[in-house]
Amino acid sequence: MGIGLVEPLDQMHGDNDPSHPELLQWLSHWFIEHDYDLNGLIRGIVLSQAYQRSSAWESAERPAKHLYAVANIRVLTPRQYATTLLMGVTSPSDWQNNLDPSSPRHKESLEKAFKDLSKVRSWFERPTETFHFSVEEALQLSNGEEVQSILFDSSAVGLLNTLTEERDLDHCIQQAYLHIYHRPPSEEEAQLLKSFLNVGKETFPTQLKSMVWALLTSPESRLNH
Numbered sequence: 001m002g003i004g005l006v007e008p009l010d011q012m013h014g015d016n017d018p019s020h021p022e023l024l025q026w027l028s029h030w031f032i033e034h035d036y037d038l039n040g041l042i043r044g045i046v047l048s049q050a051y052q053r054s055s056a057w058e059s060a061e062r063p064a065k066h067l068y069a070v071a072n073i074r075v076l077t078p079r080q081y082a083t084t085l086l087m088g089v090t091s092p093s094d095w096q097n098n099l100d101p102s103s104p105r106h107k108e109s110l111e112k113a114f115k116d117l118s119k120v121r122s123w124f125e126r127p128t129e130t131f132h133f134s135v136e137e138a139l140q141l142s143n144g145e146e147v148q149s150i151l152f153d154s155s156a157v158g159l160l161n162t163l164t165e166e167r168d169l170d171h172c173i174q175q176a177y178l179h180i181y182h183r184p185p186s187e188e189e190a191q192l193l194k195s196f197l198n199v200g201k202e203t204f205p206t207q208l209k210s211m212v213w214a215l216l217t218s219p220e221s222r223l224n225h
């Protein structure tokens with residue numbers, strides 16, 4: 001949610017009242033009654049209306065964070081962003097064809113996606129309240145050899161390979177957006193990228209790689225909003 005019911009998080013005592021005491025008490029009782037089911041607790045939070053609110057706010061002054069009236073924009077942690085990148089470059093079919101969590105193929109897909117998680121997350125700083133994107137991070141994402149080898153390894157059957165096989169540019173762009181952003185592109189975005197990709201056969205793979213890189217490293221991927 002970006003803010004706790006008690007702030008600071010590690011100062012839960014009688015002199016530091018929670019912002020929503022009734023909610024905290026209800027969640028405590030629910031947690032005990034459901035045998036401390038952490039997955040169930042997280043599921044309830046992310047499916048709540050408060051969690052799913054937009055970060056957009058049209059009036060001049062945004063509500064205070066503790067009111068949970070609008071989503072708070074936050075920088076993803078190194079682990080979160082590394083996971084986003086690794087899952088973003090994985091072929092959609094790896095997940096679509098292996099949805100059963102108990103299947104061996106599903107486990108293999110997860111192991112493949114996260115084998116480089118520790119290395120990838122070491123590229124990024126842990127965000128603080130006054131976090132700014134560093135020059136080192138920008139250069140790493142733009143030119144780093146590790147980025148190219150891990151995220152865009154041509155020997156791996158990943159998102160790039162899947163998109164390269166697409167004959168229809170509109171469907172190619174749609175697939176990229178749905179896989180990376182989990183939303184369809186706007187009409188303006190689709191037209192812009194269609195012009196960008198509408199090149200010769202020899203240049204198309206390079207342009208396609210640039211498009212995927214731009215989507216993965218954009219603020220929409222880097223921020224939780």
